[in-house]
Amino acid sequence: MKTFSAFTTSLVSLRRNIVRTVLTMLGIVIGIAAVISMMELGSGSRTSLRKSIEKMGANSIMIMPGWMMMPGGARQATGTAVSLIPADAEAIGENCPSVALYSPVVRGSAIQIIFGNVNWEPANLYGVAPAYLKIRNWQIGEGREFTDAEVASNARVCLVGSTIVREVFGGNSPIGCELRIGEVAFEVIGVLKTKGANMMGMDEDDVVLTPWTTLRMRVTGLKTGTATNTSSTVSNYPGDRFAVSGVALYPEQSSSVTDDNLFYPRFTQINQIVVAAESAELTDQAVKEVTALLRERHRLKPEQDDDFRIRNSAEFMSMLDQTSQLMTNLLLGVALISLVVGGVGIMNIMLISVTERTREIGLRMAVGARSRDILKQFLIEAVTLCVSGGIIGIIVGRAISYGIEHYAKWPVESSPEAVIAAVLVSAGVGIVFGFYPAWKASRLDPIEALRYE
Amino acid sequence: MTPLIELKDIYKTYFLGEIDVPVLKGISISIQRGEYVALMGSSGSGKSTLMNILGCLDRPTSGDYFFENEEVGRASGDRRAQIRNTKIGFVFQNFNLLARTSALDNVIMPLTYTAQHLSDAECRRRGMAALEQVGIADRYRHYPSQLSGGQQQRVAIARALINRPPVIFADEPTGNLDSHTSVEVMDMFSKLNEEGMTVILVTHSNEIASCAKRSIHMSDGLVVSGEFKEEKPLTAKRAGEDKK
Numbered sequence: 001m002k003t004f005s006a007f008t009t010s011l012v013s014l015r016r017n018i019v020r021t022v023l024t025m026l027g028i029v030i031g032i033a034a035v036i037s038m039m040e041l042g043s044g045s046r047t048s049l050r051k052s053i054e055k056m057g058a059n060s061i062m063i064m065p066g067w068m069m070m071p072g073g074a075r076q077a078t079g080t081a082v083s084l085i086p087a088d089a090e091a092i093g094e095n096c097p098s099v100a101l102y103s104p105v106v107r108g109s110a111i112q113i114i115f116g117n118v119n120w121e122p123a124n125l126y127g128v129a130p131a132y133l134k135i136r137n138w139q140i141g142e143g144r145e146f147t148d149a150e151v152a153s154n155a156r157v158c159l160v161g162s163t164i165v166r167e168v169f170g171g172n173s174p175i176g177c178e179l180r181i182g183e184v185a186f187e188v189i190g191v192l193k194t195k196g197a198n199m200m201g202m203d204e205d206d207v208v209l210t211p212w213t214t215l216r217m218r219v220t221g222l223k224t225g226t227a228t229n230t231s232s233t234v235s236n237y238p239g240d241r242f243a244v245s246g247v248a249l250y251p252e253q254s255s256s257v258t259d260d261n262l263f264y265p266r267f268t269q270i271n272q273i274v275v276a277a278e279s280a281e282l283t284d285q286a287v288k289e290v291t292a293l294l295r296e297r298h299r300l301k302p303e304q305d306d307d308f309r310i311r312n313s314a315e316f317m318s319m320l321d322q323t324s325q326l327m328t329n330l331l332l333g334v335a336l337i338s339l340v341v342g343g344v345g346i347m348n349i350m351l352i353s354v355t356e357r358t359r360e361i362g363l364r365m366a367v368g369a370r371s372r373d374i375l376k377q378f379l380i381e382a383v384t385l386c387v388s389g390g391i392i393g394i395i396v397g398r399a400i401s402y403g404i405e406h407y408a409k410w411p412v413e414s415s416p417e418a419v420i421a422a423v424l425v426s427a428g429v430g431i432v433f434g435f436y437p438a439w440k441a442s443r444l445d446p447i448e449a450l451r452y453e
Numbered sequence: 454m455t456p457l458i459e460l461k462d463i464y465k466t467y468f469l470g471e472i473d474v475p476v477l478k479g480i481s482i483s484i485q486r487g488e489y490v491a492l493m494g495s496s497g498s499g500k501s502t503l504m505n506i507l508g509c510l511d512r513p514t515s516g517d518y519f520f521e522n523e524e525v526g527r528a529s530g531d532r533r534a535q536i537r538n539t540k541i542g543f544v545f546q547n548f549n550l551l552a553r554t555s556a557l558d559n560v561i562m563p564l565t566y567t568a569q570h571l572s573d574a575e576c577r578r579r580g581m582a583a584l585e586q587v588g589i590a591d592r593y594r595h596y597p598s599q600l601s602g603g604q605q606q607r608v609a610i611a612r613a614l615i616n617r618p619p620v621i622f623a624d625e626p627t628g629n630l631d632s633h634t635s636v637e638v639m640d641m642f643s644k645l646n647e648e649g650m651t652v653i654l655v656t657h658s659n660e661i662a663s664c665a666k667r668s669i670h671m672s673d674g675l676v677v678s679g680e681f682k683e684e685k686p687l688t689a690k691r692a693g694e695d696k697k
Contacts, residue, residue, distance in 0.1 A: 367538060368566045370534040
């Protein structure tokens, strides 16, 4: 039997019971529409996640001090140890070929800023180097960024985020204004472009950036001490807090001191080093290089653990990717279940159809249809039913995801793979669930079938 | 000349659980080309079973069935389907037309199974020719529900003729028709037979059987008269024609 004529025959018999055909198709339509919109939503949300990570700096690597051992053996959280110094950052910049940019980071926490009669506690007060902006992919909206010279000279200049402009400066341009950070007056020299909330929902624009030297020397003070001596926190020695500009960043050390006694004294411990790899692909390479370098600089024996922690955004990205993939798969699973339910509906209707048309089957066999002709006819009928349901489902699914994109403002990305998969899956459902009824039809005894009332 | 159909010692037994029901108990008949045969017998005599075996719809339990010198009783299902399609035309008591399908589409339906080399236009041309042969070409677009019983049976005959088979089997072709239309339909068979077609009728009506040139009587699974053409003298055949 010609496949085309089998196809037209199946169309004719499907049209004969148009209401039933449409209702049967509905199961497949809903299933496929659900699959399509879920896949589009899933890939849309993955893309937007990836974008927001790229906005944060796709190839950035964060190096934090490791945990600190308290006297008595209790560990404290990562970042509490005093193990990173600015010289580490410089060494990374010099010795790691995969690292393009680096910046030490000093964090100021619970420090008020004051302008006129307004005071505010910024969520993020960071002391950084100029490279920080490039690493974090952050642009200056107004004014200028600070220079290496200003870092070297502990200049009292700062950059503010748009939230600060709105909340502290009442939306007016803050350039040239005097902003007090803690007890020290800074000049605002630039405004950062708005970045929005990050993935954790924290406002990234609630930020003040100063040269790291200034923040460390003039505002937060020094943490002195080593990994085993942490009793000292903020130095009260005025010279530490109000250092005269122009002095060296840290007391000059003789070459024998720097070579032999790297861990002593740590005048300028820093909270973080952020570096950018040359490219996203080189991130892993850069992590390896930094690890090796820091272990060497910190004189760690092979059996000792790292006294620092490295996190890169690729790691973060793959974690988020996995999470959203998991969610998509779960939703897809639910959608596939509805497709199976639709398939069972197809099977049911095909069985009814075979029973109803027993006489027709008998007649067709009597005039020369072979078993496989009958099998083919009913299989094609089931597949036609499913594929046309699938095509309608694709249209409905696209409409749903367009609606979601338009009204709920969720990120949606149309995926041709989903469309191809939907067509194949619906044809597959037709074959799987249409096979049993078709097989049953082909096994009918023509004599019995002709006599069937 | 070898006979068109030759049955040799055909047995058919139905196995219903533990009970064996013998229906045909050794049937041997032969039918030549161009014959007009009526298969007669009371109900339960096995004539329908014999008809099913002759029509390649059923297989004998034992015995040989030669159709055009080919053993078909034990042939493969596909081969038998091919024989049904190209060498046998069926006409049923209840017409068995496809509902909501036009007369022409009903007639050309068998062509979809083996006549793959024919174009659509050629199929339609042959279908129209067959409808013309039975005299209802003007109704080719009508659905079976829009045709009278006699017209429906003519469409069924046209369908049986579509592949130009050497033999037509008609199972109680007038069973659902009134006496007037019955005569028309029987005339049709006589006309086909005169044109050289072998016609085999199954009936329990003597009146209908009288149209045939030869009658095979069955009783209780055995042929009681008319096994071989030679048994029926030529004069008797003429007598049958006279009755008509």
